[in-house]
Amino acid sequence: MAVVSTRAGRLGNRIAIAAVIVVTLIFLSPIYWITSTAFKPLVLATSVPPTVVFEPSITPFVKLFTKRAQLTTPVDPAVYEAAPWWEKLVLDGGERLSRDGRGEVVFSAYPDRFANSLIIAVTSTLLAVSLGTITAYGFSRFRVKGEADLLFFILSTRMLPPVVVAIPMFLMYRAVGLNDTHIGLIILYTAFNVSFAVWLMKGFIDEIPKEYEEAALVDGYTRMQAFFKIVLPEAATGIAATAVFCFITAWNEYAFALILSNRRAQTAPPFIPSQVGTGLQDWTVIAAGTVLFLLPVAIFTFLLRNHLLRGMSFGAIRK
Amino acid sequence: MAEIELRHVNKHFGPLQVIRDVSLTVKDREFVVFLGPSGCGKTTTLRAIAGLEDIDSGDILIDGKPVQTLRAAERDVAFVFQNYALYPHLTVYENMAFPLRAVRMNRAEIDTTVKSVAGSLGINHLLKRRPSALSGGDMQRVAIGRSLVRRPKGILLDEPIGSLDAKLRETMRVELKRLHVENGSTSIYVTHDQVEAMALADRIVVMHEGILQQLGSPADVYEYPANMFVAQFVGSPVMNMKTADMRETAGKVQVSLDGTDVAFDFPSELAGKLSAGKAQKDQLMLGVRPEGVLISRDAQDGYVELVAGIIEPLGSHDIIDLKVGDGILRARTKSAYVSAPGQKVWARIDPAQAHFFDATSGISLGVRF
Ligand SMILES: Nc1ncnc2c1ncn2[C@@H]1O[C@H](COP(=O)(O)OP(=O)(O)OP(=O)(O)O)[C@@H](O)[C@H]1O
Ligand SMILES: [Mg+2]
Numbered sequence: 001m002a003v004v005s006t007r008a009g010r011l012g013n014r015i016a017i018a019a020v021i022v023v024t025l026i027f028l029s030p031i032y033w034i035t036s037t038a039f040k041p042l043v044l045a046t047s048v049p050p051t052v053v054f055e056p057s058i059t060p061f062v063k064l065f066t067k068r069a070q071l072t073t074p075v076d077p078a079v080y081e082a083a084p085w086w087e088k089l090v091l092d093g094g095e096r097l098s099r100d101g102r103g104e105v106v107f108s109a110y111p112d113r114f115a116n117s118l119i120i121a122v123t124s125t126l127l128a129v130s131l132g133t134i135t136a137y138g139f140s141r142f143r144v145k146g147e148a149d150l151l152f153f154i155l156s157t158r159m160l161p162p163v164v165v166a167i168p169m170f171l172m173y174r175a176v177g178l179n180d181t182h183i184g185l186i187i188l189y190t191a192f193n194v195s196f197a198v199w200l201m202k203g204f205i206d207e208i209p210k211e212y213e214e215a216a217l218v219d220g221y222t223r224m225q226a227f228f229k230i231v232l233p234e235a236a237t238g239i240a241a242t243a244v245f246c247f248i249t250a251w252n253e254y255a256f257a258l259i260l261s262n263r264r265a266q267t268a269p270p271f272i273p274s275q276v277g278t279g280l281q282d283w284t285v286i287a288a289g290t291v292l293f294l295l296p297v298a299i300f301t302f303l304l305r306n307h308l309l310r311g312m313s314f315g316a317i318r319k
Numbered sequence: 320m321a322e323i324e325l326r327h328v329n330k331h332f333g334p335l336q337v338i339r340d341v342s343l344t345v346k347d348r349e350f351v352v353f354l355g356p357s358g359c360g361k362t363t364t365l366r367a368i369a370g371l372e373d374i375d376s377g378d379i380l381i382d383g384k385p386v387q388t389l390r391a392a393e394r395d396v397a398f399v400f401q402n403y404a405l406y407p408h409l410t411v412y413e414n415m416a417f418p419l420r421a422v423r424m425n426r427a428e429i430d431t432t433v434k435s436v437a438g439s440l441g442i443n444h445l446l447k448r449r450p451s452a453l454s455g456g457d458m459q460r461v462a463i464g465r466s467l468v469r470r471p472k473g474i475l476l477d478e479p480i481g482s483l484d485a486k487l488r489e490t491m492r493v494e495l496k497r498l499h500v501e502n503g504s505t506s507i508y509v510t511h512d513q514v515e516a517m518a519l520a521d522r523i524v525v526m527h528e529g530i531l532q533q534l535g536s537p538a539d540v541y542e543y544p545a546n547m548f549v550a551q552f553v554g555s556p557v558m559n560m561k562t563a564d565m566r567e568t569a570g571k572v573q574v575s576l577d578g579t580d581v582a583f584d585f586p587s588e589l590a591g592k593l594s595a596g597k598a599q600k601d602q603l604m605l606g607v608r609p610e611g612v613l614i615s616r617d618a619q620d621g622y623v624e625l626v627a628g629i630i631e632p633l634g635s636h637d638i639i640d641l642k643v644g645d646g647i648l649r650a651r652t653k654s655a656y657v658s659a660p661g662q663k664v665w666a667r668i669d670p671a672q673a674h675f676f677d678a679t680s681g682i683s684l685g686v687r688f
Contacts, residue, residue: 218392
């Protein structure tokens with residue numbers, strides 16, 4: 001339809017744009033809040049009304065990565081002078097950095113937990129997407145006995161609310177020694193996401209004409225080669241969309257991570273709020289941790305945005 | 320290049336039998352067209368030859384060797400799909416190089432082969448494009464190019480130009496013929512368009528409901544249809560098909576149509592020829608193409624007076640409907656030979672162009688003059 005530039009049309013457009021702006025602001029305000037808090041001095045973090053104009057500092061991030069203790073006596077000026085700039089930021093706030101026996105700065109648990117999150121989310125996403133793609137391909141291309149029932153069964157694994165299975169999962173994991181292990185959470189998130197991946201990928205693969213593979217089969221390729229050379233590239237959009245969904249689910253998962261991990265394999269989501277309880281409630285540090293935690297999903301989604309825009313329509317507008 | 324042979328091939332999809340005991344041989348370098356209405360099993364037969372579909376019984380032989388146990392990749396045939404099946408994520412060049420990469424041909428050789436085939440198809444300037452940026456005709460050229468690069472034993476084409484517009488179809492038809500003459504590849508071509516079949520084929524295979532109806536040269540199939548189905552499927556406009564009644568009065572043989580008293584003269588040998596063909600008297604059908612109905616504006620000896628109905632002017636000639644009882648007999652005349660509906664004309668059936676069939680079996684009685 002041609003855009004008709006009538007007066008009413010232009011007015012309608014303006015109203016629509018205004019509405020979009022309002023909605024966007026509403027959605028972005030929590031992100032703005034948490035991001036600005038991550039750069040605020042502690043005193044401003046809880047000020048009422050909220051401070052909007054302030055001098056941003058990265059002190060919360062320094063604190064996020066280090067272990068600290070309250071200064072009991074004023075800091076020795078000589079020590080202060082000798083300290084690097086980032087340590088001064090902490091000293092200014094009335095805290096000192098904990099150091100180990102050799103005088104090295106002790107890191108907080110945050111980098112480890114963040115790494116756990118990355119390892120677990122990335123691995124489980126890779127697994128869920130690959131298993132899901134292969135399974136979906138099978139369902140899409142071959143005559144499978146009881147296909148509809150099997151697909152329903154796969155979906156039904158998602159029907160129980162997580163709360164219901166949390167305790168049994170915990171007991172089982174304890175029995176087989178998967179508690180607080182990376183592999184345990186990877187298996188869990190993979191199992192959780194794979195059903196979703198199968199359904200999503202089946203939609204995408206169904207959209208790929210089977211003649212593409214048949215052409216490859218006739219032209220001298222095996223089915224395996226046809227799958228990798230033709231189906232996978234054609235399904236790239238679907239794979240990207242599925243991967244983003246799986247990654248977000250695994251990355252943000254809180255309940256099971258809380259129950260099934262506490263130290264070695266703990267991911268960032270249960271770790272960040274656990275900081276609230278320890279000592280002084282430093283909201284700026286929590287905000288800094290949260291902001292960093294938001295980044296991977298944002299980056300991942302941004303990198304795949306072209307695929308996603310096409311993929312979100314579930315292949316409806318291919319070509 | 321090679322010979323492709325089918326021996327008593329049968330194929331079911333569930334309870335539906337799609338191919339019924341089909342046997343035929345496509346000779347080396349021959350261009351054979353499978354012609355038949357939608358759903359008659361043409362595609363299935365082609366896919367079975369390519370190895371994309373299993374058959375229930377029978378043998379498929381390529382170069383004398385049974386191929387049922389071979390995967391599609393091992394049969395060394397190329398397939399051109401109706402929707403072209405060009406890989407959207409690859410350039411035209413890569414699409415055409417794809418079959419060559421399967422056999423690990425070296426870069427330089429791939430390059431020369433692709434370019435020479437592209438040259439003969441006139442698509443050299445498109446090699447860097449993606450299929451989505453091509454017109455229908457060019458996509459089809461690329462698809463055919465992809466099937467030619469490998470010099471396969473046979474090329475199977477499933478309605479390759481079916482989705483092009485009429486004008487382009489005609490151009491591509493000529494191009495296909497030229498390519499076949501140049502390459503001499505054994506080809507099987509599927510279509511439901513009888514004009515395409517006539518224009519391209521060395522031999523036509525007419526199929527209907529999974530059964531091979533007739534196998535012959537275009538002229539054979541057109542002039543001597545084996546049964547009523549072939550007679551009416553091949554040729555445009557459709558052949559007139561009337562129940563016929565033969566009478567012998569005073570040494571003169573006449574055939575009346577549709578139980579009316581409109582009776583056309585036939586040579587007196589007809590009676591003998593019909594009984595030689597084991598015709599049953601009340602089971603006779605007469606088929607005649609519109610061009611076999613001769614028209615005169617004036618009364619002539621041996622012509623029957625009829626009234627013209629609808630006239631279709633087609634430029635080079637007209638097709639007019641002649642009223643015979645409640646039905647019509649269509650005839651072909653020079654342009655504007657009959658000026659208006661309702662006009663009286665005189666008609667005769669050219670015995671050389673008349674076909675007699677058994678009404679029950681539909682089989683031709685083989686009467687020829
Ligand atoms: N995979 C399949 N499963 C079940 N039935 C099928 C399958 N493929 C084809 N058929 C049926 O087999 C019959 C023959 O199909 P086929 O595609 O060979 O016909 P065709 O002659 O190529 O027709 P068209 O001109 O429409 O392409 C049709 O009735 C079709 O519905
Ligand atoms: Mg077909």
